[in-house]
Amino acid sequence: MTPPAPELPQFYDPHAAFQRYASAWEASGVNSPAADAPGEPYCIVIPPPNVTGSLHMGHALNNTLQDVLIRYKRMDGFNAVWIPGTDHAGIATQWIVEKQLRAKGIDRRELGREKFLACVWEWKEQSGGTIVSQLKRLGVSCDWSRERFTLDEGLSAAVRENFVRLVEEGLIYRATRLINWDPVGMTAISDLEVETEENVQGELWSFAYPLSDGSGEIVVATTRPETMLGDTAIAVHPDDPRYQHLIGRTVRHPILGREIPIVGDAILVDPAFGSGAVKVTPAHDFNDHAVGKRHDLPLLTIFTLDGRVNAEGGPYEGLDRFDARTKIKADLEAMGLGRGSKLNVMTLPRSQRSGAVVEPMVSTQWFVRTKPLAEPALAAVEQGLTTFHPRQWENTYFAWLRDIQDWCISRQLWWGHRIPAWHCAACGETTVSRVDVTACGTCGSANVAQDEDVLDTWFSSALWPFSTLGWPARTPELAKWYPNAVLITGFDIIFFWVARMMMAGLHNLGSVPFHDVYIHGLVRDENGDKMSKTKGNVVDPLVAIEKHGTDAFRITLTSLAGLGRDLSWSDKHVEVWTRFQNKVWQSFRFLRMHVNEKPAPAPLGPMDRWILARAGVAVQNVRSAIDSYRFNDATAELHRFVWYELCDWYLEFSKAALYGEDEAEKAAARHTLWTVYSAVARLLHPFMPFLAEELWQNLPGSEGSVVRAPFPRPDDFPPADDTLAEVALLQETIVAVRRVRAEKEVSPRVPLQLVSQGLGALGRYHRVLDDLAKVTVCTGEKPDACATVVVEGIEGWIPLAGVLDLDKERERLAAQITKAQKSVDFLRNLLGNEGFVGKAKPELLASRRAELEGDEGRLATLTAALAALG
């Protein structure tokens, strides 16, 4: 006799397990494979969280899914690595530190660039680690030895290399253009960083421009009266009879006195809208800018960089944009030029970061010529080199890339990658270089100064899948792990990030950065509302982990991650998995009561073979679910198998053996339990790693850590054999008998097939016996509707009349039979038709035959059932 195993605690303690295993795994090096380690490559790079950030539910979901995949692939023998890191997040970070300094009464400009950057670095050092430690609390198995930061030395070199290359190829250029300006952040921003605020109640105000010759006036309407200071034309539709004769003439600016031409422009002007005449401000409106180009109008910038009226505004100089609006309106009204106003629902462009209303401004900036980069990125997805999951996101991706605009990449910030370009004060030329420049590349003058601006933070993020692997150096890591296997991210950054990584990867390395892109939804609250601080419905993942434990937290998120849907987080969902966790634990304790050493293989009974075959099916289902990113299906399959097959059936059946006298049966049950739980621990590991390890460590005879154990394969288990059908029948029988006992209606499909030998065999089982003992079994002459049973050698029957509405059942069956009959006739005709057979492909015919057989079988079953009902 082996000594009894030490008893397991009554309840699983997820926090203790986390403490026990998390850092031990990291120290073991299992997460840090060498590039030349054996196994097919499988690499995921983390979407780098901002250093400003703290972990929110979106991160939790995103990283849990990555961890599920990486743990699965690691167990499956891949050389799997998950590279973590953080993003310097240019504007966002600078914004925070500036705010902190302002609170102390310090302006960054007083401080100077160098000192300010020192402050940002200091802040990054102390709080940049927060997000990392929070990630670790999720139990993620990143390779922390490869952690990167977008501003570290290697990545900065990658950024320079990419920038200089694109300049050399003519794909980056510097130009003066109308761009989106953030007057609060005081920087240019890209189109993507402009967000629109919907349904703003605004005012559409009309006023009159007097014709220069005094012969009348022309009325225009605007939501931005202050921009009239920069008007350089009035546009009308060239075919509009009201204004046609005015084209070519001028109006006089009522405030500034300028003469302004009236032009005809069919593209901008809709004669049916408003007065049919439009004021044109080419320096502060994108549409007007286009008109200006068409008609060669002067660009008149009227605002300063912080959104005040400049010297061009004459009497309004120094006024804020919005104050100027009020005053100009009032002044024009006073001059008798106001022509009424109406309410107007509009959308306001706001800066994503500062929230300021964006001001279009003419400015000199650096741009990426995106068209040539977008074409290969489009083609790669069209050709299936990269696949989105779910597929429909490819449409979004295509739409944006097909209509892509040049990308403004320079930012008037200090925190970020400074543009590697040096302007010469002597000759005015610009030198772009991978190394710092001390002399002008054109004239040789030493009077050069580096461009003051930094790059858009997404410019460095675009390189992330390969800059983290050492590019531009040709490292073993790059050779092994590029392209990455999969990118997991949210739909909100398909344009910002995914598309740009595709472009950068294809351009710099000639192949796609990843084979799959999994797009997950948004984590919402239990009412389906977006989580937001103002609503106060934000769930802090760390609080949830404290409350429920890492395992339950992770598998809950995973179970909610269906393809193409947002997730609704609620404690009710977590409860399901907390209970699942307990179910696994309690059933494992049962195993430990009966198994305290690794059992030797033994001849197996039918129930043993049944559960092993079912385990094989579950393994197959879990695998194919993960392989196709159906995370919710994977967890549902685990839940179904463990609870409804393993615990509800097998464990109950095994008691007959384990509490009985037959040593051979006991040996079979022990071996089966051990085998199945060995698989369960490994199946659970990607989802509930700490629970899985706790099982593994307490499974007698298991070796090492579950982290390094192989993920179960379907062929680890015996295939289905004839006993499976028998067992299924026994189970149906038991269910039917329980229903009879409950005096409930019995579905005719099952009890009419009751097999006496089956029940006889079942009589030996624990809880089943209990059920049967309470069933009234009759003997003697059998009525038409009954279930035949044999209990402890006595054949009898269970009457069904009285608990069945026989008339209703007959009616229902007859309807089904009519339907089935039609199906069978149809298929038979189809197969009997020579012409059809001649043309049909063999496999199609085979499937049709199979269908027919299925239908005939069903028809037969139904007919038999009807006959039994009389």
Add this chain to the structure above:
RNA sequence: UGGCAUGUAGCUCAGCGGCAGAGCACCGCCCUGACACGGCGGGGGUCGUGGGUUCAAAUCCCUCCGUGCCAACCA
């Protein structure tokens, strides 16, 4: 205005040509030896609307309605 989703049990969702499903909630019985964080049984649905295709539609096609997101326009 355009595009993409989405509408299935009270709630959260799965199913996507072949007998309408799960979890939670609800009702009844049971603290039996792994588990009351449990067991057994049960009730509950015109699958948003109207048409069409099919032997057969929740599932495919069209119409409309509701909801969400993205993009564009907004003088």
